[in-house]
Amino acid sequence: MGRSPHPKSRFVLWILVPLAVVFLSSCGVFGGVASGGGVYAPAPGALTISFIDVGQGDSSLIQAGGENYLIDAGNPEEGPNVVDFLRSRRVDELDGMVSTSGDADHAGGLSDVLDAFTVENIYVSGYPKETMTYTNFLRAAQNEKSEGANFEEVHAGMRMEWGGVDVDVINPPPASGEGLFENSNDNSVGVILTYGMARALLAGDTEKDAEEYMAMGPYTGPLTVLKVGHHGSNTSTTPLFLSRFPPRIAVIQCGADNSYGHPTPETLERLGRAGAKVFRNDVHGDVIVTIDKKDVKVEVQHP
Numbered sequence: 219m220g221r222s223p224h225p226k227s228r229f230v231l232w233i234l235v236p237l238a239v240v241f242l243s244s245c246g247v248f249g250g251v252a253s254g255g256g257v258y259a260p261a262p263g264a265l266t267i268s269f270i271d272v273g274q275g276d277s278s279l280i281q282a283g284g285e286n287y288l289i290d291a292g293n294p295e296e297g298p299n300v301v302d303f304l305r306s307r308r309v310d311e312l313d314g315m316v317s318t319s320g321d322a323d324h325a326g327g328l329s330d331v332l333d334a335f336t337v338e339n340i341y342v343s344g345y346p347k348e349t350m351t352y353t354n355f356l357r358a359a360q361n362e363k364s365e366g367a368n369f370e371e372v373h374a375g376m377r378m379e380w381g382g383v384d385v386d387v388i389n390p391p392p393a394s395g396e397g398l399f400e401n402s403n404d405n406s407v408g409v410i411l412t413y414g415m416a417r418a419l420l421a422g423d424t425e426k427d428a429e430e431y432m433a434m435g436p437y438t439g440p441l442t443v444l445k446v447g448h449h450g451s452n453t454s455t456t457p458l459f460l461s462r463f464p465p466r467i468a469v470i471q472c473g474a475d476n477s478y479g480h481p482t483p484e485t486l487e488r489l490g491r492a493g494a495k496v497f498r499n500d501v502h503g504d505v506i507v508t509i510d511k512k513d514v515k516v517e518v519q520h521p
């Protein structure tokens with residue numbers, strides 16, 4: 219899609235103070251954006267979420283407390299791009315990997331990541347998906363398991379701890395309870411990360427029904443960061459969902475000129491009405507959000 223590779227430096231687009239909601243729209247506020255070198259360790263004492271530009275697909279890297287977790291890796295051809303990005307962020311091995319769904323634009327690149335890195339924990343949705351991409355991923359995951367990795371289906375109600383960040387799984391429902399949704403997108407794994415006062419919600423391609431399920435659950439409240447559902451499709455980011463999870467920052471993972479028309483004008487309008495500052499991979503390239511005790515900083519590849 220004509221995307222440029224990850225550059226040697228990124229721009230700080232803006233920062234905000236979470237509690238006071240002070241917006242400082244300026245470039246280079248931090249002055250210390252590294253140049254040259256090309257490898258950037260995540261900031262210590264912070265939660266960093268990198269929304270990797272994988273074109274039309276999802277991939278995010280979560281780094282905190284010296285640990286590294288990857289959620290999805292875009293389409294199969296994006297695998298090497300994701301591996302490069304991880305190396306550029308000083309990732310030597312992954313403490314965990316989440317496959318939110320079996321769709322190619324989420325699970326496609328995961329096999330390359332499994333080839334390149336040791337992965338300690340592999341988390342998947344329990345929804346069966348017999349695509350060739352997912353079968354390849356499961357085969358690679360099985361190899362990793364035989365070398366000692368933990369492989370686990372996750373569902374709402376489970377809690378993990380990633381380098382000092384509390385991680386609550388909020389979707390899909392436990393199969394023994396409400397059961398899985400009929401629409402495959404609605405069975406995407408959804409998580410809320412809580413770090414101090416900050417909260418980030420990432421829920422793959424979930425649409426209306428799963429959004430309603432999450433909105434009726436016990437995890438509602440304002441968000442620092444929302445990874446917008448299903449690439450900004452009009453079938454996600456419903457008014458109910460936004461009213462229960464009002465986001466300050468919204469990141470849309472979509473490709474330039476994608477054939478789906480993502481993000482839709484309706485979704486952008488709803489996010490705007492909710493007061494969210496929107497970042498998009500198709501416009502900004504990689505989007506890196508760093509949350510420390512005081513500030514939230516957003517760095518983008520293309521300002």
Ligand SMILES: [Zn+2]
Pocket residue numbers: 275276321323324423448449
């Ligand atoms: Zn998708």
